[in-house]
Amino acid sequence: MKKIIxxxxxxxxxxxxxxxxxNKNVSGRTADLPPLNPxxxxxxxxxxxTVLLKRPDTFAVATPLAxxxxxxxxxxxxxxxYQRNLTSDQADKIKYxxxxxxxxxxxxxxxxxxxxxxxxYQNPDGTYPIPSSANPFAYPLFxxxxxxxxxxxxxxxxxxxxxxxxxxxxxxxxxxxPAPYVVDTAVHASVxxxxxxxxxxxxxxxxxxxxxxxxxxxxDEIANIQQKAIEQEQATVMSGAASRSDIIAGEALGRQIxxxxxxxxxxxxxxxxxxxxxxxxxxxxxxxxxxxxxWYSLEIxxxxxxxxxxxxxxxxxxxxxxxxxxxxxxxxxTAGDQMKTELNEVYSYIKNPTRDNNRIVLFWADGVGTYTPxxxxxxxxxxxxxxxxxxxxxxxxxxxxxNMSLMDAAIVCWNTKYFYFNAxxxxxxxxxxxxxxxxxxxxxISGHSTFSGAAATILGYIIPxxxxxxxxxxxxxxxxxxxxGIHYRSDCAVGLxxxxxxxxxxxxxxxxxxxx
Amino acid sequence: xxxxxxxxxxxxxxxxEKSLKKGTISLYFLGGASLPVSNYVAxxxxxxxGLHSKTLSGRVIVDYQLGNFFTTxxxxxxxxxxxxxxxxxxxxxTLVLSNEVQMPDVMSENFRIGYRSSHLIAEAVLSNMTTxxxxxxxxxxxxxxxxxxxxxxxxxxxxxxxxxxxALAITGGAxxxxxxxxxxxxxxxxxxxFYVVDFSPKKKDKK
Numbered sequence: 001m002k003k004i005i006x007x008x009x010x011x012x013x014x015x016x017x018x019x020x021x022x023n024k025n026v027s028g029r030t031a032d033l034p035p036l037n038p039x040x041x042x043x044x045x046x047x048x049x050t051v052l053l054k055r056p057d058t059f060a061v062a063t064p065l066a067x068x069x070x071x072x073x074x075x076x077x078x079x080x081x082y083q084r085n086l087t088s089d090q091a092d093k094i095k096y097x098x099x100x101x102x103x104x105x106x107x108x109x110x111x112x113x114x115x116x117x118x119x120x121y122q123n124p125d126g127t128y129p130i131p132s133s134a135n136p137f138a139y140p141l142f143x144x145x146x147x148x149x150x151x152x153x154x155x156x157x158x159x160x161x162x163x164x165x166x167x168x169x170x171x172x173x174x175x176x177x178p179a180p181y182v183v184d185t186a187v188h189a190s191v192x193x194x195x196x197x198x199x200x201x202x203x204x205x206x207x208x209x210x211x212x213x214x215x216x217x218x219x220d221e222i223a224n225i226q227q228k229a230i231e232q233e234q235a236t237v238m239s240g241a242a243s244r245s246d247i248i249a250g251e252a253l254g255r256q257i258x259x260x261x262x263x264x265x266x267x268x269x270x271x272x273x274x275x276x277x278x279x280x281x282x283x284x285x286x287x288x289x290x291x292x293x294x295w296y297s298l299e300i301x302x303x304x305x306x307x308x309x310x311x312x313x314x315x316x317x318x319x320x321x322x323x324x325x326x327x328x329x330x331x332x333x334t335a336g337d338q339m340k341t342e343l344n345e346v347y348s349y350i351k352n353p354t355r356d357n358n359r360i361v362l363f364w365a366d367g368v369g370t371y372t373p374x375x376x377x378x379x380x381x382x383x384x385x386x387x388x389x390x391x392x393x394x395x396x397x398x399x400x401x402x403n404m405s406l407m408d409a410a411i412v413c414w415n416t417k418y419f420y421f422n423a424x425x426x427x428x429x430x431x432x433x434x435x436x437x438x439x440x441x442x443x444x445i446s447g448h449s450t451f452s453g454a455a456a457t458i459l460g461y462i463i464p465x466x467x468x469x470x471x472x473x474x475x476x477x478x479x480x481x482x483x484x485g486i487h488y489r490s491d492c493a494v495g496l497x498x499x500x501x502x503x504x505x506x507x508x509x510x511x512x513x514x515x516x
Numbered sequence: 517x518x519x520x521x522x523x524x525x526x527x528x529x530x531x532x533e534k535s536l537k538k539g540t541i542s543l544y545f546l547g548g549a550s551l552p553v554s555n556y557v558a559x560x561x562x563x564x565x566g567l568h569s570k571t572l573s574g575r576v577i578v579d580y581q582l583g584n585f586f587t588t589x590x591x592x593x594x595x596x597x598x599x600x601x602x603x604x605x606x607x608x609x610t611l612v613l614s615n616e617v618q619m620p621d622v623m624s625e626n627f628r629i630g631y632r633s634s635h636l637i638a639e640a641v642l643s644n645m646t647t648x649x650x651x652x653x654x655x656x657x658x659x660x661x662x663x664x665x666x667x668x669x670x671x672x673x674x675x676x677x678x679x680x681x682x683a684l685a686i687t688g689g690a691x692x693x694x695x696x697x698x699x700x701x702x703x704x705x706x707x708x709x710f711y712v713v714d715f716s717p718k719k720k721d722k723k
Contacts, residue, residue: 029614118654358557370606379605
């Protein structure tokens with residue numbers, strides 16, 4: 001009896017200690033951020049050079065009511081009504097969105113890409129179904145958010161947000177209506193107080209432009225993103241930063257600007273990027289005719305190559321003629337000595353991989369089910385931007401520069417891959433067992449290397465004190481594909497160089513866009 | 517993938533052993549802990565050799581033996597620590613911006629019935645493992661550490677202790693996964709050697 005009591009007491013104490021000591025909840029790195037605190041509100045951002053809009057006032061915004069009108073006073077009363085008894089959930093949402101709209105929307109976009117980054121499963125007859133934008137809810141869901149698709153989505157959305165905020169700042173400066181917390185001291189501010197005029201609301205502009213862009217890029221998510229937009233707008237009103245008319249005007253402006261970008265997206269060539277059997281067969285026969293071993297899919301059953309015509313998409317930073325000009329010379333000939341050397345080098349890395357090689361492979365892999373390499377660079381940039389005290393419009397300008405360079409890097413990379421159509425190391429030597437999944441497209445040049453070269457270049461311009469760190473990261477990302485067994489040295493070295501040249505176009509744009 | 521996986525240690529206490537009609541019923545409480553002993557890669561399912569979690573388990577066993585027939589039932593609760601992976605974010609049902617994976621705890625149950633003598637155990641085994649939360653693998657997605665992994669297996673086990681060397685036994689068994697979730701529907705065959713190292717002092721003959 002005594003034994004049982006002793007044991008049960010011991011068991012209870014131990015269990016209690018375990019359950020108390022272990023809160024296993026994992027917190028995201030950006031879960032607890034202070035409100036955005038711009039060192040410069042960039043009041044002149046209405047003069048910055050836009051990506052697509054011909055002029056910041058392309059779309060009209062009505063003159064706002066004066067702050068002395070009964071209608072506006074009613075809007076202040078709406079804010080005070082919320083602020084009298086905020087729930088803790090509302091307070092959490094205010095804090096979440098106050099950290100920055102461009103930041104939070106980029107995190108949401110990365111989540112959408114990860115959610116939709118699943119290759120379609122094969123049909124019973126061994127063919128593969130293709131997602132259809134005309135029927136997006138049918139399996140396979142539209143889109144398959146692979147790296148080129150993701151790069152393009154991030155770029156369009158970032159560029160649209162940037163143009164929309166430039167227009168927003170133009171009207172803020174023109175109408176100069178102060179924020180509710182300035183007009184009435186009884187309105188509490190949960191955001192950093194600045195002298196930035198609040199009409200139209202930049203938060204609502206972001207909500208409007210981003211939700212509208214889902215029509216083209218994530219049609220299944222329009223419903224969910226609409227909820228997010230409402231959440232952001234409500235949180236902004238409750239925070240005292242904007243009144244109802246600020247929100248309404250901002251959202252309308254954002255949606256109209258998005259429509260201009262959607263129109264570009266429908267005609268930029270991405271719709272044809274999947275190709276067809278004629279194109280896929282021609283890639284193989286043309287490569288054989290050149291005397292080279294063509295790429296073959298290593299999936300079972302064989303899957304058509306990923307987006308073989310993506311290299312013809314219209315870039316943002318330069319024209320399609322420049323895409324061809326940026327394309328590098330050919331990879332080593334399949335039958336030559338350099339190929340033999342490089343193939344043996346790849347084998348040497350995977351024969352007995354070190355734990356650190358595994359670490360960098362998995363750190364940079366960003367494969368199926370993730371936000372892709374462009375998303376990884378967005379994550380690096382966003383977390384570095386947090387401490388830089390940028391204004392929202394400068395956040396948008398910097399993310400747009402990064403993402404446009406990543407999309408254009410994808411275009412040049414894919415253009416090169418399908419111009420030469422070379423085989424992966426494992427295709428030439430089946431003894432090469434890789435440390436990560438082998439992507440279903442040719443090797444030369446490495447996507448990771450091209451993306452990383454571009455990103456490190458433009459980010460090193462935006463944050464010069466981190467330039468060396470970015471270069472080192474790009475080098476490690478590039479190396480990870482070699483030691484992972486899925487690329488040759490040539491793919492990686494040339495990819496970094498091509499990426500850097502794409503990044504330089506972003507720097508040229510940055511120097512001339514008026515934000516410096 | 518290969519490497520040195522986990523080390524585990526268990527204590528087993530029998531507070532009750534009673535006669536029941538012509539048989540014996542006994543109760544056991546067990547506590548166990550396991551630790552990964554090397555920095556093996558965990559985030560590479562289904563090829564990784566383990567989940568790299570530190571665990572603490574509590575188990576209750578009830579055993580009834582009548583002559584050479586026996587039946588045993590047990591239940592185990594396993595607390596699993598969170599796991600740190602190499603990448604800085606991952607997608608479950610949301611995008612988690614952390615390299616730490618929240619690992620759900622596991623509940624398992626086991627039921628055995630068969631023949632048990634001093635030199636031979638031959639038993640049929642039904643085993644169930646339920647992960648207490650977690651998410652499902654989506655179509656054509658990769659498996660992940662914090663999937664909700666459930667499995668029910670049915671099989672047989674043998675253990676034959678050598679007549680001449682009572683510390684040494686040969687074990688063998690087979691089982692098949694008859695139901696599951698987010699696991700492979702596998703058939704497992706095993707054969708092994710079992711040796712008991714007895715640390716108690718050797719008895720000296722009385723003169």
